Amino acid sequence: MACLDHGVREFVVCAGARNAALVEVLAQAEAAGLAVVRRHFEERSAGFFALGRTMQGSPCAVVTTSGTAVAELLPAVIEARYQGRPLVLLTADRPARFRGTGAPQAIVQPGIFGDHAASGDWREWDGRSPWHVNVELEEDFTPAPVDFSLAAPASPRPVKWPRLSVADLSRWLQEDVYRGLVVMVGELEPEDREDVFHFLLTLKVPVVAEATSGLREALGSLVLADADAVLRAMPPGKILRLGAVPSGRFWRDLEDLPQVEVWNVTPSGWPGLARECRTLTAEVGRVIRALGDVEEIDDALEHLDGNSRRAAVIDELLEAFPDSEPGMLRTLSRYAALGTCLYLGNSLPIREWNQYAQRDEPQPEVRANRGANGIDGQISTWLGWTAELTEAWCVVGDLTAMYDLAAPAMLGQIEQSGRVLVVVNNGGGRIFSQLPRLDAMSDRARELMLNPHNISLEGWATLWGMRYLRITRQEDFDALETEGPTLLLELVPSEKETTAFHARRRG
Ligand SMILES: Cc1ncc(C[n+]2csc(CCOP(=O)(O)OP(=O)(O)O)c2C)c(N)n1
Structure with a gap:
């Protein structure tokens, strides 16, 4: 009660x-x-x-x-x-x-x-x-009718926030603009998106927009292509982070760049950095409305110069290696944009999506579990978030999927129509093959890190009554039929092309 x-x-x-x-x-x-x-x-x-x-x-x-x-x-x-x-x-x-x-x-x-x-x-x-x-509770109980007449009527939850003051943030935004301001946008709540969108269009500063911001496609030419490399080469003087902690590399690099001033505006209240920064714990939209009319700040350090060329270089690579993991994700992202919402699993899926997914069609409803960044419970979280939604998409890694094998037990109690669960099966924890230290490790240690396997997930689809499609080449996408009950799409990228893609990208 x-x-x-x-x-x-x-x-x-x-x-x-x-x-x-x-x-x-x-x-x-x-x-x-x-x-x-x-x-x-x-x-x-x-x-x-x-x-x-x-x-x-x-x-x-x-x-x-x-x-x-x-x-x-x-x-x-x-x-x-x-x-x-x-x-x-x-x-x-x-x-x-x-x-x-x-x-x-x-x-x-x-x-x-x-x-x-x-x-x-x-x-x-x-x-x-x-x-x-x-x-x-004692174990003994006698089932009896419960009188709910005293239950309070359904009312919105009583959410309590700290008192809000935006004066310091407002001053900071407008001072020393020559040092260069970049805005990093992590996961936003849907009700905050519109305010953030107009705010950024007015500021006209370079933006690092995570897929989970829901604005990655909509902000167009303000969004930095190859952001991690560009910002590492020329760190801005000031970073404003909106929403959840960003997943990109540059956010972590900030730990070692104390000269870059950081302001966080986030409902979770977590600074997301162990170094000095300032944080407003509040709904992002409310803060932006409290800031009132802001003036254009612009791209003082010209981070956006050459932006479309950088994007084109990545596009060309994706076309050159269409069956690589990034190439496959690019194609997948065009289909996923036709769905209503998308959940991105931790490890490579969220990172690769941020870098390589299409930017032409809006993909506003995107979620992830970026609180503690675990690979556990990902499919269950997706099913919970989208329980009442049709055409819900999810993309996770193979170990992540195997971690949450019991999740589909919920399928019979939720909306299934047009549901697509994509598992990128690259044969283990491939994210670790990108660790700079991995090559120097022993063969046995590498095996312990990667958990390599040759498992196919078809039997799992059968177990829970999911439709099943295996995609190993671009042409296989022709067989993709999203209508109907839950589809398990096992995406198996070409290891050779993936390796070649990364070798070329590193230059
Ligand atoms: C609960 C939990 N255990 C371990 C880790 C460490 N970890 C991060 S990524 C990863 C491998 C994920 O493998 P997979 O799901 O196949 O994705 P991929 O490496 O292909 O991106 C592991 C074990 C974690 N993040 N969360």
């Missing part, structure tokens, strides 16, 4: 004997039209699915039994903490007297998520970070 009163209307239930009483109440709440309830048998996946639901803007609770079931939620809780998402953990527990006795399914649950989730008086919850409710 407390959950309902605090605006939690969606639940993912992972049942066990201990939480049976909660399951009964939720089933009744669902029948009364007060809650949306889905089920899963695997708590790690359920936690990430619930995290995905929170990306729609409302809280979602995952409901577990006691014991290790609770511990399985930790990765999703951590991700929610770093993204700033209202993930609620409703965990059933045995009565306190069992703690520390070794009795079955009795572990120390209060505080198990450390500082990744808060708990206590519901009125203290900020509505934008994880919240843990541990409920001690």
Whole structure:
């Protein structure tokens, strides 16, 4: 009832004997039209699915039994903490007297998520970070009708923000413009996108726009091509970061460039750098509206000079190596732009998409889990985020997919129409083959790093009733039929072409 009163209307239930009483109440709440309830048998996946639901803007609770079931939620809780998402953990527990006795399914649950989730008086919850409710229950219970007449009517979640003052940021933006300002835009919430778009068009400064900003295609010639290389060669004097922490290399390079001043405007409140920088914890759109009318700042260091030539060089390489991983992703991105939304898995997919995906068609709805950058729970998060959407796309690596094998158990409870799950199967953790240190490592160490394999995912598609298509060459895209229930598209790039592409790109 407390959950309902605090605006939690969606639940993912992972049942066990201990939480049976909660399951009964939720089933009744669902029948009364007060809650949306889905089920899963695997708590790690359920936690990430619930995290995905929170990306729609409302809280979602995952409901577990006691014991290790609770511990399985930790990765999703951590991700929610770093993204700033209202993930609620409703965990059933045995009565306190069992703690520390070794009795079955009795572990120390209060505080198990450390500082990744808060708990206590519901009125203290900020509505934008994880919240843990541990409920001690006797196993015996008698199912009985629940009276929901006292439940509060569905109302928006009570989100609390720090007080906002933009005076310092406003002054900083307009001072020392000759030092060069570059804006890096990470993941944005949909409601912030329009404000950011007009703000950047007015400033006319170079922009590094991640796919998850939803503005990567729309900002056209302001978006820096080959941004990491350009900025490393000539670091700007000032960086304004909007939204989530960017995934690009240059963001990490900033750790060693203390002369570059950095301002963050982000709802998560995380600076995303271990060095000195300034941070406003707020919704990005609200900050931009508070800044009011801004003046053009322009491209003082001429970062955008030669921009279209740099983009053309990359385009030519993609055409020269069409079956390479970047070449395949370029083609894939043209199809994905026809969908309604796109989830990008961590590791190479998000990085390669940012660099090589098409820029002609808008792809505004793009999400990723960039809080703690794990490769776990990616498919579950996607399914949660897009549970009610048609034509939802997802692109993940092969190890990432194998990490989340139970995720499709949810398919029967969500929208499936036009759903496409792309797994880029390059035979292991290929991102590590780009580590500068890898070549100097021993063969055995390299094997330990890469987890090489020859696995085909067709059997996995059969297991969960997904349609299946394997693409190994550009021509195979002709067989791509996105209409219908969930399609597993296994994309197998040519290793030879991928190696050649990177060799040429490095020059
Ligand atoms: C939970 C978790 N474990 C380990 C890592 C370290 N890690 C980063 S990328 C990666 C390999 C990913 O392989 P794959 O999904 O095949 O993608 P690709 O390397 O092809 O991009 C690993 C193990 C991580 N990010 N998260």
